[in-house]
Amino acid sequence: MKKLIPLEEGDFYLSKEGYKVFTEKYHLKRGYCCESGCRHCPYGFDKKTNRRA
Template sequence: MWAHQSGPQDDESHEDKVCDNQEMHGNDTPAPPTPAPHLDPEDYYFDGPNMVFTAAFLLKRGTCCGSGCRHCPYRGTPQDKNAPA
């Protein structure tokens, strides 16, 4: 049931909720935002309007993101999420 129906009992039961899907999330507070990683000059360069991450930065991340990054240090390793299954 995705439609929201309002009524007197509904107003009372939802007044403290962050969102209507709170039961599915299983908690009362939203997840905190993920902080942006700190970028050093050796972590990226620009190729036209595109920011390109270096292998040094991708290694700092610690895992393959599966996006097929140009300088992915995980290519050909068991951590490569782009490898054929």
């Protein structure tokens, strides 16, 4: 089971459509890439090529 990480200020923002967008800070705190093509992925995953840079 994956560990729940409590959200803190600066971990996300709301897009103009109302979606929660996680920041690079949150991804680094989480500690791994989920391979979902996140907008602020610090691990370099590219959903188009399905690879990490």
